[in-house]
Amino acid sequence: xxxxxxxxxxxxxxxxxxxxxxxxxxxxxxxxxxxxxxxxxxxxxxxxxxxxxxxxxxxxxxxxxxxxxxxxxxxxxxxxxxxxxxxxxxxxxxxxxxxxxxxxxxxxxxxxxxxxxxxxxxxxxxxxxxxxxxxxxxxxxxxxxxxxxxxxxxxxxxxxxxxxxxxxxxxxxxxxxxxxxxxxxxxxxxxxxxxxxxxxxxxxxxxxxxxxxxxxxxxxxxxxxxxxxxxxxxxxxxxxxxxxxxxxxxxxxxxxxxxxxxxxxxxxxxxxxxxxxxxxxxxxxxxxxxxxxxxxxxxxxxxxxxxxxxxxxxxxxxxxxxxxxxxxxxxxxxxxxxxxxxxxxxxxxxxxxxxxxxxxxxxxxxxxxxxxxxxxxxxxxxxxxxxxxxxxxxxxxxxxxxxxxxxxxxxxxxxxxxxxxxxxxxxxxxxx
Amino acid sequence: xxxxxxxxxxxxxxxxxxxxxxxxxxxxxxxxxxxxxxxxxxxxxxxxxxxxxxxxxxxxxxxxxxxxxxxxxxxxxxxxxxxxxxxxxxxxxxxxxxxxxxxxxxxxxxxxxxxxxxxxxxxxxxxxxxxxxxxxxxxxxxxxxxxxxxxxxxxxxxxxxxxxxxxxxxxxxxxxxxxxxxxxxxxxxxxxxxxxxxxxxxxxxxxxxxxxxxxxxxxxxxxxxxxxxxxxxxxxxxxxxxxxxxxxxxxxxxxxxxxxxxxxxxxxxxxxxxxxxxxxxxxxxxxxxxxxxxxxxxxxxxxxxxxxxxxxxxxxxxxxxxxxxxxxxxxxxxxxxxxxxxxxxxxxxxxxxxxxxxxxxxxxxxxxxxxxxxxxxxxxxxxxxxxxxxxxxxxxxxxxxxxxxxxxxxxxxxxxxxxxxxxxxxxxxxxxxxxxxxxxxxxxxxxxxxxxxxxxx
Numbered sequence: 001x002x003x004x005x006x007x008x009x010x011x012x013x014x015x016x017x018x019x020x021x022x023x024x025x026x027x028x029x030x031x032x033x034x035x036x037x038x039x040x041x042x043x044x045x046x047x048x049x050x051x052x053x054x055x056x057x058x059x060x061x062x063x064x065x066x067x068x069x070x071x072x073x074x075x076x077x078x079x080x081x082x083x084x085x086x087x088x089x090x091x092x093x094x095x096x097x098x099x100x101x102x103x104x105x106x107x108x109x110x111x112x113x114x115x116x117x118x119x120x121x122x123x124x125x126x127x128x129x130x131x132x133x134x135x136x137x138x139x140x141x142x143x144x145x146x147x148x149x150x151x152x153x154x155x156x157x158x159x160x161x162x163x164x165x166x167x168x169x170x171x172x173x174x175x176x177x178x179x180x181x182x183x184x185x186x187x188x189x190x191x192x193x194x195x196x197x198x199x200x201x202x203x204x205x206x207x208x209x210x211x212x213x214x215x216x217x218x219x220x221x222x223x224x225x226x227x228x229x230x231x232x233x234x235x236x237x238x239x240x241x242x243x244x245x246x247x248x249x250x251x252x253x254x255x256x257x258x259x260x261x262x263x264x265x266x267x268x269x270x271x272x273x274x275x276x277x278x279x280x281x282x283x284x285x286x287x288x289x290x291x292x293x294x295x296x297x298x299x300x301x302x303x304x305x306x307x308x309x310x311x312x313x314x315x316x317x318x319x320x321x322x323x324x325x326x327x328x329x330x331x332x333x334x335x336x337x338x339x340x341x342x343x344x345x346x347x348x349x350x351x352x353x354x355x356x357x358x359x360x361x362x363x364x365x366x367x368x369x370x371x372x373x374x375x376x377x378x379x380x381x382x383x384x385x386x387x388x389x390x391x392x393x394x395x396x397x398x399x400x401x402x403x404x405x406x407x408x409x410x411x412x413x414x415x416x417x418x419x420x421x422x423x424x425x426x427x428x429x430x431x432x
Numbered sequence: 433x434x435x436x437x438x439x440x441x442x443x444x445x446x447x448x449x450x451x452x453x454x455x456x457x458x459x460x461x462x463x464x465x466x467x468x469x470x471x472x473x474x475x476x477x478x479x480x481x482x483x484x485x486x487x488x489x490x491x492x493x494x495x496x497x498x499x500x501x502x503x504x505x506x507x508x509x510x511x512x513x514x515x516x517x518x519x520x521x522x523x524x525x526x527x528x529x530x531x532x533x534x535x536x537x538x539x540x541x542x543x544x545x546x547x548x549x550x551x552x553x554x555x556x557x558x559x560x561x562x563x564x565x566x567x568x569x570x571x572x573x574x575x576x577x578x579x580x581x582x583x584x585x586x587x588x589x590x591x592x593x594x595x596x597x598x599x600x601x602x603x604x605x606x607x608x609x610x611x612x613x614x615x616x617x618x619x620x621x622x623x624x625x626x627x628x629x630x631x632x633x634x635x636x637x638x639x640x641x642x643x644x645x646x647x648x649x650x651x652x653x654x655x656x657x658x659x660x661x662x663x664x665x666x667x668x669x670x671x672x673x674x675x676x677x678x679x680x681x682x683x684x685x686x687x688x689x690x691x692x693x694x695x696x697x698x699x700x701x702x703x704x705x706x707x708x709x710x711x712x713x714x715x716x717x718x719x720x721x722x723x724x725x726x727x728x729x730x731x732x733x734x735x736x737x738x739x740x741x742x743x744x745x746x747x748x749x750x751x752x753x754x755x756x757x758x759x760x761x762x763x764x765x766x767x768x769x770x771x772x773x774x775x776x777x778x779x780x781x782x783x784x785x786x787x788x789x790x791x792x793x794x795x796x797x798x799x800x801x802x803x804x805x806x807x808x809x810x811x812x813x814x815x816x817x818x819x820x821x822x823x824x825x826x827x828x829x830x831x832x833x834x835x836x837x838x839x840x841x842x843x844x845x846x847x848x849x850x851x852x853x854x855x856x857x858x859x860x861x862x863x864x865x866x867x868x869x870x871x872x873x874x875x876x877x878x879x880x881x882x883x884x885x886x887x888x889x
Contacts, residue, residue, distance in 0.1 A: 390857065396837045396849070431858070
């Protein structure tokens with residue numbers, strides 16, 4: 001069934017991609033307007049390789065329209081850069097931001113320009129409906145995810161787990177795998193607990209499976225409290241994996257391990273663990289900091305399902321327009337098209353949520369499978385901590401991050417942790 | 433009274449001191465030369481403009497901003513201050529700032545004083561001073577990264593734990609089976625101290641089977657042989673075996689190819705007291721000799737299974753603030769030493785000589801002569817360090833891992849996180865924290881400025 005669906009989608013993708021490329025030459029999304037001499041400024045977080053790839057995408061737009069696009073890298077401080085420039089009255093024309101919460105607050109502040117009807121139609125056609133919701137604030141579409149990540153991948157060292165290793169089919173099998181590996185003296189699971197966001201990603205994956213997509217949406221909007229029973233169930237399910245004997249050095253060491261170290265602990269020259277969970281960008285860390293090769297000894301399996309549906313947690317960078325010039329509109333529409341995504345897809349390190357992007361375009365098998373899982377998952381939900389007010393969902397040593405760290409450190413304190421988190425959430429959503 | 437050399441004012445007090453100097457110079461010029469006030473104004477204007485633009489305006493704006501909400505368009509009065517004083521994080525930050533102010537400057541001044549006095553007497557004094565001063569030339573962020581590594585929990589990376597582990601291992605022996613734990617439901621439970629105790633009580637002729645797990649069967653000692661269930665007989669008899677690596681992997685069951693664990697110490701307890709001991713053989717069997725009738729429990733003591741010592745979690749919530757203070761101490765000790773050494777060079781030697789002639793010991797000379805003579809310098813160093821401590825930010829941000837950041841938090845860091853941290857924040861609350869920090873620094877700054885004025889007149 002699943003195999004059939006993939007084939008069908010791939011075939012559809014090939015056909016559609018064929019259409020867009022053949023149509024693309026005659027009528028690319030921005031070619032109906034001549035924009036020669038127009039200058040557009042785009043701000044995003046990307047630097048280095050990612051910046052180079054994105055500039056290739058922009059080059060294509062320049063070639064088609066004659067506009068001149070300047071790229072500004074804001075780095076991790078992009079939100080601060082944007083808010084400063086908005087206050088100063090000189091925002092960039094287009095911004096690509098990682099936090100939907102920021103899109104929300106900028107939209108509420110009136111800093112964003114709604115997407116035009118043509119772009120809206122393009123997104124409806126080429127993206128699954130759920131993606132559109134994340135760019136919508138109070139019923140108006142302000143943006144779309146250009147670059148997505150799949151946060152439901154579990155990476156393992158094939159050399160350590162042996163040739164006859166079969167990825168666990170579900171959560172019980174996953175726990176059983178951890179148990180058998182630890183029974184023979186190993187500590188299989190590397191957890192990067194010094195960074196709270198790795199732990200919130202764990203929770204989100206489990207919660208989406210145990211509570212379902214509707215509850216997930218409610219919790220993200222704080223329509224149900226953190227003391228809700230579904231949260232406790234998800235935490236306790238997760239707690240089966242967060243056992244001290246499964247983690248190298250136990251709980252205290254896990255809380256001292258940063259994300260990059262948690263990957264190196266598995267794929268480094270002196271491995272301490274065998275399995276690490278995080279998003280697709282683990283592949284980047286493996287390539288950069290270890291001698292393992294993604295696709296050969298560094299492999300992944302999808303996050304083990306607790307229920308019976310496949311689900312994926314995603315994150316991503318959302319394109320928004322800050323000015324209403326025709327050139328801005330044209331660029332935003334261009335970026336929404338599969339044509340723009342294809343350019344970066346080929347260069348690697350990029351996953352597009354656009355369904356018309358051809359899976360064959362991805363440079364390697366691993367990326368293709370990650371993209372396939374993401375685009376075709378039954379349930380896709382955005383990273384919950386990104387949907388929350390930043391004071392709750394993205395502050396080092398506070399809020400959601402801190403709660404997960406506290407739980408990893410001492411699961412017996414769960415009721416207290418959840419009631420504290422609920423109190424903080426109440427205050428944070430009230431300020432929003 | 434000897435004039436201590438004007439210490440380099442810290443960054444935050446420098447403009448203030450300069451401003452004080454500037455206005456004073458202006459006043460004197462007017463009074464002494466009777467020159468035109470217009471000329472004075474001309475010379476003053478650049479300084480005044482800079483002062484207004486870069487100090488007065490931002491300060492005033494911060495004050496005003498702290499009375500508005502996150503977006504900056506609604507007046508909320510003192511709400512931000514109320515939030516600041518009811519927020520746990522801010523209170524922890526405030527508490528840590530108090531710890532810093534109480535501990536760090538006095539510690540650094542004392543160390544600087546001792547170093548200055550001692551180094552004065554060695555031959556290569558200048559070389560020593562240079563080395564001691566060097567940490568100050570490294571940026572605080574870089575120092576933070578260095579100390580993050582020094583205190584890393586993994587003894588393969590962290591220097592402190594590497595030393596702790598080698599010292600520990602030199603004095604105590606490693607356990608034969610580190611990390612072994614009882615098989616769940618196998619009749620044994622782990623105690624908090626690491627020992628394992630049987631859940632059930634048994635009589636004097638019991639036969640026990642105790643499965644263990646969590647150990648690689650390949651690393652069992654060579655002589656370990658296939659596990660054999662104990663035969664009933666006289667005394668408590670039993671089998672301690674490694675319940676993994678068998679042909680079938682049935683948890684809690686003795687499977688073919690599973691081996692005994694040799695050399696495990698076994699204690700038979702009666703009412704909490706050890707009444708008999710035994711050691712397992714190569715096949716994992718043990719026999720505790722005849723026991724009188726009664727209820728017994730069995731314990732496998734912790735020394736069989738203790739995990740190797742891995743050092744302390746320096747960067748955990750408990751120790752994080754002392755650890756960061758130690759890093760700051762490393763950076764600032766040279767600074768204090770240099771200033772104090774300069775002061776030392778300026779104090780009259782005859783007082784010390786006279787004391788020595790009168791028969792004072794070196795300690796008495798130091799305690800009763802040198803320190804009192806140096807006290808003006810010491811006070812200036814201390815106050816400068818207090819100002820420096822209140823704005824500590826980078827060391828905390830870099831050294832504390834995310835899981836301990838809340839415990840390590842200080843006001844300057846909290847202010848930054850609230851205002852700008854991850855995704856644009858609440859600059860109203862941030863401004864309120866900035867004002868709070870300003871109020872805390874102000875007394876120290878006023879004191880220092882007064883001091884400079886006093887020195888000059």
